[in-house]
Amino acid sequence: MNLLLLDRTEIDADNVATITDVRARHIRQVLGAEPGRALRIGLIDGPAGTGTVVAIDDRQVRLACTFDEARPPLPRVDLLLALPRPKVLQRLWAQIAALGVGRILLTNAARVERHYFDTHVLDEATYRPLLIEGLQQARDTRVPRVSVHRQFRVLVEDDLDRLCPQATRLLADPAPDSSGDACDALETARTTSDARVLLAAGPEGGWNDFERRLLISRGFQPFSLGPRTLRSDTACIALLTLVHAALSSPRPRPRG
Amino acid sequence: MNLLLLDRTEIDADNVATITDVRARHIRQVLGAEPGRALRIGLIDGPAGTGTVVAIDDRQVRLACTFDEARPPLPRVDLLLALPRPKVLQRLWAQIAALGVGRILLTNAARVERHYFDTHVLDEATYRPLLIEGLQQARDTRVPRVSVHRQFRVLVEDDLDRLCPQATRLLADPAPDSSGDACDALETARTTSDARVLLAAGPEGGWNDFERRLLISRGFQPFSLGPRTLRSDTACIALLTLVHAALSSPRPRPRG
Numbered sequence A, B: 001m002n003l004l005l006l007d008r009t010e011i012d013a014d015n016v017a018t019i020t021d022v023r024a025r026h027i028r029q030v031l032g033a034e035p036g037r038a039l040r041i042g043l044i045d046g047p048a049g050t051g052t053v054v055a056i057d058d059r060q061v062r063l064a065c066t067f068d069e070a071r072p073p074l075p076r077v078d079l080l081l082a083l084p085r086p087k088v089l090q091r092l093w094a095q096i097a098a099l100g101v102g103r104i105l106l107t108n109a110a111r112v113e114r115h116y117f118d119t120h121v122l123d124e125a126t127y128r129p130l131l132i133e134g135l136q137q138a139r140d141t142r143v144p145r146v147s148v149h150r151q152f153r154v155l156v157e158d159d160l161d162r163l164c165p166q167a168t169r170l171l172a173d174p175a176p177d178s179s180g181d182a183c184d185a186l187e188t189a190r191t192t193s194d195a196r197v198l199l200a201a202g203p204e205g206g207w208n209d210f211e212r213r214l215l216i217s218r219g220f221q222p223f224s225l226g227p228r229t230l231r232s233d234t235a236c237i238a239l240l241t242l243v244h245a246a247l248s249s250p251r252p253r254p255r256g
Helices: A022-030 A086-100 A125-138 A152-163 A178-189 A207-219 A232-250 B022-028 B086-099 B122-137 B152-163 B182-190 B209-218 B232-248
Strands: A003-008 A016-019 A038-042 A048-056 A061-067 A077-082 A103-107 A143-148 A167-172 A196-201 A222-224 B003-004 B014-019 B038-043 B046-054 B061-067 B077-082 B103-105 B145-149 B167-172 B196-201 B221-223
Touching: A003 A016, A003 A022, A003 A061, A003 A125, A016 A022, A016 B196, A022 A048, A022 A061, A038 B196, A048 B046, A061 B014, A077 A143, A077 A167, A077 A232, A086 A125, A086 A196, A086 A232, A086 B232, A103 A152, A125 A143, A125 B061, A143 A152, A143 B232, A152 A207, A167 A232, A178 A222, A178 A232, A207 A222, A207 B003, A222 B209, A232 B086, B003 B022, B003 B122, B014 B022, B038 B061, B046 B182, B046 B196, B077 B232, B086 B232, B103 B167, B122 B145, B145 B152, B167 B182, B167 B232, B182 B232, B209 B221, B221 B232
Parallel strands: A003 A038, A077 A103, A077 A196, A103 A143, A167 A196, A167 A222, B003 B038, B077 B103, B077 B196, B103 B145, B167 B196, B167 B221
Antiparallel strands: A016 A061, A038 A048, A048 A061, B014 B061, B038 B046, B046 B061
């Protein structure tokens, strides 16, 4: 836990937070904090800041909080992900939040099994703590917005323009004809302030032809991770890593 | 399973392989293969090729094998990894093999707990099937060489030059002074055929100052994944992804 996330309801009118749960135990046992110790904190979906321990005992920790003026920027990437197996998704929630996404759109696809939708891993009560865990790891405060879409075609044709307007759309594809256009599109996004990227990552076994064609017809540019085919969860982490790196890379430096 | 890996001992003098285990079940039940079907195969640590089903029943599958002349190239990256928690390492084996490394050097570090070394996850009988699983996913045949080093300093000072000679050495570091030298080093490695990269990834909580200084004194160039601190397993996947992408990226194209 590199940043302690607090909910607005935990903070009183004098900006003192009282926490009693696993975070209090972490502060006592892992950080070994004593009164006076300053901790990095953040308000869920709000600014980061500093919490100074003012009281600590076996039951609770009280922190005097000050916050930055601005909240951290929303990660510039949104993820359109074919719904993984529940066991895989359970592991991915925190990792996706740590890597940084604004939105997670989970969708059906031909190679997604129907029973994947009948899982508690899609309940907000299950995934929200995992997203928070990932944010606390990565020192972010902005909780990704999650939506579940049982009809791929309705999502792509009717809803996507509203949910993710004006994003550069990229389609991870094991064997595209050319990744050149996607590189150009990413380069354009990188040099355009506030430009967003919507990244589509398929199911184990990939999108089928209909899905691939529909995505491409709606502006998704195919690009490849390279010749090695990765498991969908590994691919998801690798793709988010590459897109973030491309968006944040410095302009090429002149070489002597 | 995108490529079926065979051991040399499974193939008879007429180049017919007889398999009876979980791979046979995969060929029957997942691929639904019948006689005449050609499957992508590979020889462990040897060439890839094609296996044509010549007989299939509930007990076994027999494949007539032909192999390419050359074996696939060794991945150009080696990984020096502070030993993760057993549960994390168990999950990482297949993913590391799928991403592609030549060697995995697992090392002690100040923030590695001693009991991590007392685990069956470090037994070859446990990890080899997981490495093979990752190779079959990524269509590779070259099994990463694994070694375990209980003394960090002895490894870095005495053994590393022999185990990983002449590699470009990179050190993942949350907050380096500058990543510029590492970028230059990677660019040099990219444009040098057969150049190898040795990537050092620290434990949860990072290398301590002594370890970081020792690595830097032995030629490791620090570079950062960016402002978000990742869990060590997520970081490991992200780092291998970035180094492979840097090594395989096309030369920058002129822009109009």
